[in-house]
Amino acid sequence: MTTGLQDSATGGVAKQRASTYGYYRQENGWITISAATELEENARRKRGWEPLTHYGRVEMATGYAINHPLEALFMQGGAKELCREQIIQSGFHLTPPVVPACRTLLSQYHKGHSEACWVDAEPVTFPQLEGDVPAGFQCRFCDRDLHPTEQARDQHEEVMHKEQRGEIRTGKVLADSMVEGLGGKAPSAEPALPGTQHPYACGYCGAGFDKSGPFLKHVEGHNEENADATKSSDEDVGSENAGTENGTESES
Incomplete structure (x- = not known):
C-alpha cells in the first residue's frame, strides 16, 4: 500500500x-x-x-x-x-x-x-x-535567488533576517540621534556622489553599500578609529598634566 x-x-x-x-x-x-x-x-x-x-x-x-x-x-x-x-x-x-x-x-x-x-x-x-522583462529584487542580507517583487523581497527579509533588520533600524535611530546632537549636521566629510546612491550610506565618509554586512563592518571601522583617536588624545592630555605636576614639584 x-x-x-x-x-x-x-x-x-x-x-x-x-x-x-x-x-x-x-x-x-x-x-x-x-x-x-x-x-x-x-x-x-x-x-x-x-x-x-x-x-x-x-x-x-x-x-x-x-x-x-x-x-x-x-x-x-x-x-x-x-x-x-x-x-x-x-x-x-x-x-x-x-x-x-x-x-x-x-x-x-x-x-x-x-x-x-x-x-x-x-x-x-x-x-x-517581450522587450520588457523586469529585474528581480536581491535580498540585502544574503545572496539567495532574486525575488520577483519588492514585497516578496521584504517578506523574505522580515522572516529570514529579522534580527539584522532590527540592527539596521537601531543603527538608524542612533545615527539620527547623533545628527541631532550635532545641530542637524551629519558627520560626513563628503556627500555621496550623484548617481551612486545605495541602500546604505556611511554617515562619516559618504561611502555607499548595497548590503548591510559590508556597511556595518565599514561603520565599525570608523567607530574603532574614533575610539583609538579619543584614547590617544586622553593619553596625551594625561602626559601633559603629569609633566606640569612634575615641573611644579621641581620648582618648589
Missing part, C-alpha cells in the same frame, strides 16, 4: 478520480484552474469569471498535476493568456516554467511524465513580456 506522498512522487492516479477541471480568467485578469462541471461553470460565470473552454478539460488527480496547475495551459500555447501581473507575481519572468516535450496531457492513458518526456524540454516564453 502506497502513501499519498508516494502517489505524488510517481505521478500515479489516485483511486478516486477527481472531477474534471478547466481554466478560467478571473475578473482581475488572472488565470486559474477550477472545477468545470456545467453547474460549477455557470456559478463562476455569475461571479464574472470567463471560462477558457477552448483549452478543454484537465485532470487533477495526481500530486504532480496539483503542483503544476498551469502545465496543460502552457502545453497548448496558453502562456499568452496570463496578464503581466500574474507572470511577475508568480516569478515566471525570473524562472520560466518548463513543460515536457511530449506535449501530452495527463490522463488515465498518460498518468505521469517519464524521462523521455523531458528530453529537449524548453521553458515557456511569454510574448507579453
Whole structure:
C-alpha cells in the first residue's frame, strides 16, 4: 500500500478520480484552474469569471498535476493568456516554467511524465513580456535567488533576517540621534556622489553599500578609529598634566 506522498512522487492516479477541471480568467485578469462541471461553470460565470473552454478539460488527480496547475495551459500555447501581473507575481519572468516535450496531457492513458518526456524540454516564453522583462529584487542580507517583487523581497527579509533588520533600524535611530546632537549636521566629510546612491550610506565618509554586512563592518571601522583617536588624545592630555605636576614639584 502506497502513501499519498508516494502517489505524488510517481505521478500515479489516485483511486478516486477527481472531477474534471478547466481554466478560467478571473475578473482581475488572472488565470486559474477550477472545477468545470456545467453547474460549477455557470456559478463562476455569475461571479464574472470567463471560462477558457477552448483549452478543454484537465485532470487533477495526481500530486504532480496539483503542483503544476498551469502545465496543460502552457502545453497548448496558453502562456499568452496570463496578464503581466500574474507572470511577475508568480516569478515566471525570473524562472520560466518548463513543460515536457511530449506535449501530452495527463490522463488515465498518460498518468505521469517519464524521462523521455523531458528530453529537449524548453521553458515557456511569454510574448507579453517581450522587450520588457523586469529585474528581480536581491535580498540585502544574503545572496539567495532574486525575488520577483519588492514585497516578496521584504517578506523574505522580515522572516529570514529579522534580527539584522532590527540592527539596521537601531543603527538608524542612533545615527539620527547623533545628527541631532550635532545641530542637524551629519558627520560626513563628503556627500555621496550623484548617481551612486545605495541602500546604505556611511554617515562619516559618504561611502555607499548595497548590503548591510559590508556597511556595518565599514561603520565599525570608523567607530574603532574614533575610539583609538579619543584614547590617544586622553593619553596625551594625561602626559601633559603629569609633566606640569612634575615641573611644579621641581620648582618648589
